[in-house]
Amino acid sequence: MSGAQWLSFAEVTSPTLRAKLLGEQLDGRPEPVNASALIHNGAGSYLLHLRDDRPGIWQPWTLALLGGGRERGDTCLEDTLRRELAEETPGLRLDDLEPYAVEEDTSVDGLHVPIQVFTGRWKGNPDLLDLREGVLLHWFTPDQLDRLRLSPGLADLIRRHAAEHPPRVRPDAAPQVWDGGSRTVLNGIGVHLHLQDDHGRILLGLRHPDVRYAGGSWHYLAGKCEQESATACLIREAWEEAGLVIDPADVELAHAVHVVDSLGGLPLLQLVFRARRWKGSPEVREPDKCVAWRWWPPHELPDQLVPYTRTAITGIAEGRTYSQLGW
CATH class of the missing domain: 3.90.79.10 (Nucleoside Triphosphate Pyrophosphohydrolase)
Structure with a gap:
């Protein structure tokens, strides 16, 4: 009989095999x-x-x-x-x-x-x-x-x-939700610095491998707004993370990416600002967050690049001001 398996008397009377055939564990309770x-x-x-x-x-x-x-x-x-x-x-x-x-x-x-x-x-x-x-x-x-x-x-x-x-x-x-006739979810706000040097290269930072988000990936200089305006947050983060001094008058909004990283996750509006001028050279001032700064040619961006950062860089190069991911 093709495919059939015959069992000996000893196998049939084995407690272990009998329990398996009956769907029971050796303690007598069903599996x-x-x-x-x-x-x-x-x-x-x-x-x-x-x-x-x-x-x-x-x-x-x-x-x-x-x-x-x-x-x-x-x-x-x-x-x-x-x-x-x-x-x-x-x-x-x-x-x-x-x-x-x-x-x-x-x-x-x-x-x-x-x-x-x-x-x-x-x-x-x-x-x-x-x-x-x-x-x-x-x-x-x-x-x-x-x-x-x-x-x-x-x-x-x-x-x-x-x-x-x-x-x-x-x-x-957890994401805050309130009822005002329709369910409205608060969106997080992130700010990002788009800097290009005299050769057109873009400044990116290599995130520490142990950080919660995008460890080991390249990313804009970035941060989340506290009780402050978006431009004030950008200027503070530029100094705290990289030792760069930026005048608010030299900042303009270059792109916005509306992101949902996961189904049901908190939506994030990622604002990317361009600084026309700045003082200082990028230095690692928060090594627990960023381990290196590097200028990258736009046509040679790293493979390990945060997806919405790549989307923003492409959008800026094409002259667009808005993108969205994950919706």
Whole structure:
């Protein structure tokens, strides 16, 4: 019989093989064939999924975790979970996905079903996802759980994870949103310095490999606005980072790039200013952020260049004042 495998009596009576054939572990408990995602944003909030209220739906009209059952073709439960997420919420990609716990639930048939729970980190806006199953996705904090209709045991699971994993960032570091008839998201503002020397070469800095954004890449001299105007920020950053002195009268807006780095991420308006004159030569004054300054010919830009920096340089060369990326 082509493709068939015959088992000896000893193999059939082996406890290990019998457990494998029956889908059980050696302790007698069934092996999980369902997977769920405990998704958190690193700031103390957890993403919950409101189920449909339809016949045959497991725990209808209840807030639960995303996930589902293993299907033929899934090589492991992590594959099962990633497939389910792709089917239910295309565009939701998890960081740091790893097994966390095995929880037990009750199916629509009254059977006790073990579920492998994975944890993963995501910092996006669920309102921007294409939700194809269920009613909504929303962020909740552990102190809100007592007011919600949750699947059994979920509140304890979330509180346990929250106690074991304190927030990595402040809750107020997430994008601020307010309601004024329509949902409006605050955009971050960044300033960038476009300098060209007498040979037309462009000044770029090599970012330290350990910085949070674009480590090991070349980038404009740049910074984020504090409680100050964009030009004041530019002049301050030029002095602090490179020892350059710029007169506000010598600064003009050259280009703007509206950027979204990731689905659901905070939009950033990157303003690029050109300085017609300046005093000083670029020097490394913040080595924990930038390890070198270099003048680059426009036709020989480095391969490891921040994408929106390249976009701005191209736009300035072509005489355009606006570009956008990630929308």
